Amino acid sequence: MPVELPDLPYPRDALQPHLTAATLDLHHGHHQRADVDALNARIAGTELADLALEEIVRASQGGLFEAAAQAWNHAFYWQCLHPRAGGEPHGALADRIARQFGDTQKLREEFNRAALALSGSGWAWLVQHPDGRLAIVTTRNANTPLTGDSTPLLACDLWEHAYYADFQDDRGRYLQAFWKLVNWDFVGARLR
Structure with missing residues (x-):
C-alpha cells in the first residue's frame, strides 16, 4: 500500500502572517510531495510497501531512508505547528x-x-x-x-x-x- 501525502492539519493560508500560503504550497505541495513520490517509487513491489512509514524509516538506508525520513519529518513538523498556537506550554x-x-x-x-x-x-x-x-x-x-x-x-x-x-x-x-x-x-x- 503506498504512503499517502497527509493533508495539512489546517488550511494552507492558516499560518499567515508567520508562514505564507506560498511557502506551504512549496514546502508541502512540492518538496514533501516529491519525498512521498520518491519513497513510493522505491518501495513498490517490495516487502516494505506494507509497512507503516515509521517502520520504513527505521528499516531503510541510503536514498530510501532519505525519502522516507523526509516524508516522516515533514508530516511530524506540520503537527508541531498550529495557527492558534505559540504562547507558553502548560x-x-x-x-x-x-x-x-x-x-x-x-x-x-x-x-x-x-x-x-x-x-x-x-x-x-x-x-x-x-x-x-x-x-x-x-x-x-x-x-x-x-x-x-x-x-x-x-x-x-x-x-x-x-x-x-x-x-x-x-x-x-x-x-x-x-x-x-x-x-x-x-x-x-x-x-x-
Missing part, C-alpha cells in the same frame, strides 16, 4: 521544561542557538530521552531522532525551502515566526 510539559532548561525562554534561546549553528540543511528537535530528560538536538539532512531511543517532541525544519520564500536566508527571523506557531498541546501529548 501542565507536565511546562514543569519538565522548567526543570530541564529553567523556563520556556531559555529553551527557546538554546533551541535557536542550536538551529542557527547547524550549517546547511537539517532539523532542530526537542526530544525526550528514555530516562525522561528533555534535550535539544540537531540532525543533518533527513536524519531524525526517530531512528534512535529518544522520542521526538518538537521539530523545526531548517531546510531552506521551509523559509526562503518568506525570509530569504534569514534563519533567525524564521525561528521567531516558528515560535509563534508552536503547537504546545501536540508537543505535550507526546511526553512519556
Whole structure:
C-alpha cells in the first residue's frame, strides 16, 4: 500500500502572517510531495510497501531512508505547528521544561542557538530521552531522532525551502515566526 501525502492539519493560508500560503504550497505541495513520490517509487513491489512509514524509516538506508525520513519529518513538523498556537506550554510539559532548561525562554534561546549553528540543511528537535530528560538536538539532512531511543517532541525544519520564500536566508527571523506557531498541546501529548 503506498504512503499517502497527509493533508495539512489546517488550511494552507492558516499560518499567515508567520508562514505564507506560498511557502506551504512549496514546502508541502512540492518538496514533501516529491519525498512521498520518491519513497513510493522505491518501495513498490517490495516487502516494505506494507509497512507503516515509521517502520520504513527505521528499516531503510541510503536514498530510501532519505525519502522516507523526509516524508516522516515533514508530516511530524506540520503537527508541531498550529495557527492558534505559540504562547507558553502548560501542565507536565511546562514543569519538565522548567526543570530541564529553567523556563520556556531559555529553551527557546538554546533551541535557536542550536538551529542557527547547524550549517546547511537539517532539523532542530526537542526530544525526550528514555530516562525522561528533555534535550535539544540537531540532525543533518533527513536524519531524525526517530531512528534512535529518544522520542521526538518538537521539530523545526531548517531546510531552506521551509523559509526562503518568506525570509530569504534569514534563519533567525524564521525561528521567531516558528515560535509563534508552536503547537504546545501536540508537543505535550507526546511526553512519556
